[in-house]
Amino acid sequence: MKIFSISVLQAPSSGASSLLSNANDLSSFSFYQRGSVGEFMTFFSKTVAERTQAGQRQSVQENNYTAHVFNRGGPEQLAAVIITDQEYPVRPAFSLLAKVLDDFVAKVPQDSWNNPSSISFPELAAYITKYQDPRQADTIMRVQQELDETKIVLHKTIESVLQRGERLDTLVDRSNHLSAQSKMFYKTAKKQNSCCVVM
Amino acid sequence: MPPPIQDRTNEFRSCVDSIRSRSSLTRGGADSKQRLLRNAKTTAKTEFASMASAIGKDINGTNIKLGKLAQLAKRKTLFDDRPVEISELTFIIKQDIANFNKQIASLQSYVKQRSAQGSKSPEAKQLEEHNNNVVMLLQSMLANTSMTFKDVLELRTQNMKESRNRTEQFMYSTSTATAQAAASSSMLYNSRPDPMGDGSPSRYDSKGKGRAPQNGDVLALDLDSAEAGIPGTQNGGAFQQMQLVEQQDSYIQSRSTAIESIETTIAELGQIFTQLATMVAEQRETVQRIDADTMDIASNVSGAQRELLKYYASISSNRWLMLKVFGVLIVFFLVFILVS
Numbered sequence: 001m002k003i004f005s006i007s008v009l010q011a012p013s014s015g016a017s018s019l020l021s022n023a024n025d026l027s028s029f030s031f032y033q034r035g036s037v038g039e040f041m042t043f044f045s046k047t048v049a050e051r052t053q054a055g056q057r058q059s060v061q062e063n064n065y066t067a068h069v070f071n072r073g074g075p076e077q078l079a080a081v082i083i084t085d086q087e088y089p090v091r092p093a094f095s096l097l098a099k100v101l102d103d104f105v106a107k108v109p110q111d112s113w114n115n116p117s118s119i120s121f122p123e124l125a126a127y128i129t130k131y132q133d134p135r136q137a138d139t140i141m142r143v144q145q146e147l148d149e150t151k152i153v154l155h156k157t158i159e160s161v162l163q164r165g166e167r168l169d170t171l172v173d174r175s176n177h178l179s180a181q182s183k184m185f186y187k188t189a190k191k192q193n194s195c196c197v198v199m
Numbered sequence: 200m201p202p203p204i205q206d207r208t209n210e211f212r213s214c215v216d217s218i219r220s221r222s223s224l225t226r227g228g229a230d231s232k233q234r235l236l237r238n239a240k241t242t243a244k245t246e247f248a249s250m251a252s253a254i255g256k257d258i259n260g261t262n263i264k265l266g267k268l269a270q271l272a273k274r275k276t277l278f279d280d281r282p283v284e285i286s287e288l289t290f291i292i293k294q295d296i297a298n299f300n301k302q303i304a305s306l307q308s309y310v311k312q313r314s315a316q317g318s319k320s321p322e323a324k325q326l327e328e329h330n331n332n333v334v335m336l337l338q339s340m341l342a343n344t345s346m347t348f349k350d351v352l353e354l355r356t357q358n359m360k361e362s363r364n365r366t367e368q369f370m371y372s373t374s375t376a377t378a379q380a381a382a383s384s385s386m387l388y389n390s391r392p393d394p395m396g397d398g399s400p401s402r403y404d405s406k407g408k409g410r411a412p413q414n415g416d417v418l419a420l421d422l423d424s425a426e427a428g429i430p431g432t433q434n435g436g437a438f439q440q441m442q443l444v445e446q447q448d449s450y451i452q453s454r455s456t457a458i459e460s461i462e463t464t465i466a467e468l469g470q471i472f473t474q475l476a477t478m479v480a481e482q483r484e485t486v487q488r489i490d491a492d493t494m495d496i497a498s499n500v501s502g503a504q505r506e507l508l509k510y511y512a513s514i515s516s517n518r519w520l521m522l523k524v525f526g527v528l529i530v531f532f533l534v535f536i537l538v539s
Contacts, residue, residue, distance in 0.1 A: 061283075091450060095454070140454070141457075143461055144457070144461055147464040147465065147468065148464070151464065151467065151468060151471070154468065157475060158471065158474065161475060164482065165478065165481070165482050165485075168489070171489050172488050172492070175489050175492035175493055175496065176492055178492070178496050179493075179495045179496045179499070182496045183499050185500065185503045186506070189502075189507050190503075192506065193506050193510050193513070
């Protein structure tokens with residue numbers, strides 16, 4: 001379950017898209033392959049972003065790579081692409097894309113978009129590392145996970161309460177028995193005192 | 200799936216050749232020129248035979264692929280669908296059928312050409328008739344393949360519709376239903392006069408047997424036009440629009456399902472807590488009983504101890520009683536001695 005790259009592009013509805021910011025995590029490839037794989041990622045992102053209409057989300061599969069595209073359109077005509085392997089869950093990928101786009105729009109001023117090399121958006125790299133495990137990073141998934149853990153703890157609690165009930169039952173029986181015996185003891189002791197007046 | 204057709208025209212032809220050569224030998228005169236002519240004819244025949252046999256073999260292979268596609272299309276599972284494979288197979292089979300079309304057409308023109316130039320001798324006529332028969336056989340094989348292909352495509356669309364209905368049932372989205380209806384009415388019922396997707400009209404007007412495949416192409420998925428805007432998710436043209444609209448909603452739907460599942464989990468947790476509280480409340484009564492019992496035990500035991508203390512006190516203090524006891528004992532002792 002890996003993310004290979006996240007990119008933010010400007011994708012006008014006609015014509016070519018331009019890459020505004022990009023972060024790659026190619027650590028799973030051998031050192032000599034990384035260059036070509038990086039180029040492939042860029043090309044893939046660009047192609048897929050160009051072919052997605054504004055306001056549309058799409059997932060494209062190619063060999064073992066899946067690209068999730070979110071073309072936000074709007075006045076800025078931005079699109080974000082994330083390339084992952086096939087196991088990565090789809091929905092958190094799209095929510096990550098929306099988040100990335102919002103951050104980008106908030107952080108990077110619009111006039112620097114014509115000059116892609118001047119854009120510095122280090123949050124992309126942070127996002128890649130953070131979202132390598134989507135179960136922890138994505139909010140909804142984390143909440144679900146915590147709830148499941150709580151449920152497990154509660155199940156254990158209920159089991160121990162059941163055991164407590166059993167123990168309490170045995171305690172009741174024993175205390176009943178003990179009470180009867182002590183009563184007998186008291187009566188015998190009393191009898192000792194009153195009966196043999198002769199002696 | 201019809202059993203694979205064995206193309207034994209080659210053997211037949213070789214038999215015919217051998218018999219003919221035998222009869223020509225008995226007729227007398229292995230004229231070398233005649234022999235050469237015959238050899239030329241046999242080479243010409245074998246050329247035709249090789250072409251026809253190649254076509255027959257390819258049709259066989261395509262039938263096998265079609266069988267696999269039918270197998271895949273029959274699967275009614277909801278989630279294990281393999282659209283990529285199915286669309287790839289469909290594409291390949293379409294291309295093969297188009298190829299066969301062209302090949303058979305060229306074969307036929309070749310036959311016509313040969314019959315036009317050939318001599319009108321009875322054996323040439325027989326040969327021509329034989330060639331025509333072979334071509335007809337190949338055309339009928341191709342027609343069968345196309346019919347089966349059409350059936351498989353129909354089955355596939357039906358299954359996809361059913362699976363879509365089932366997913367709708369689980370997901371309650373009316374928007375997809377309306378979009379689906381619009382898309383299907385636009386694409387599926389559009390009778391497309393473009394057979395085989397290669398832009399050429401049907402090629403076997405000659406024998407009339409070729410009419411059958413043309414109906415099948417109402418459902419033939421025209422890949423080129425549908426491929427224009429949308430890369431890779433599915434290559435089925437009829438399902439392209441449905442797929443698009445689905446993708447739009449699917450993200451939102453998946454989010455809402457995730458949040459609903461969180462909601463149900465929280466509700467379950469609430470239930471578990473109430474169960475826990477009930478169980479503990481039930482046990483409260485038991486605890487009270489135990490409490491009461493222990494109090495009883497304590498009081499009983501203390502009372503018994505009191506009595507025993509009294510008894511001990513009375514025993515240890517009463518010397519006068521002891522004297523009385525010993526006196527009675529001595530009296531009995533004396534009585535027994537006196538008696539004995």
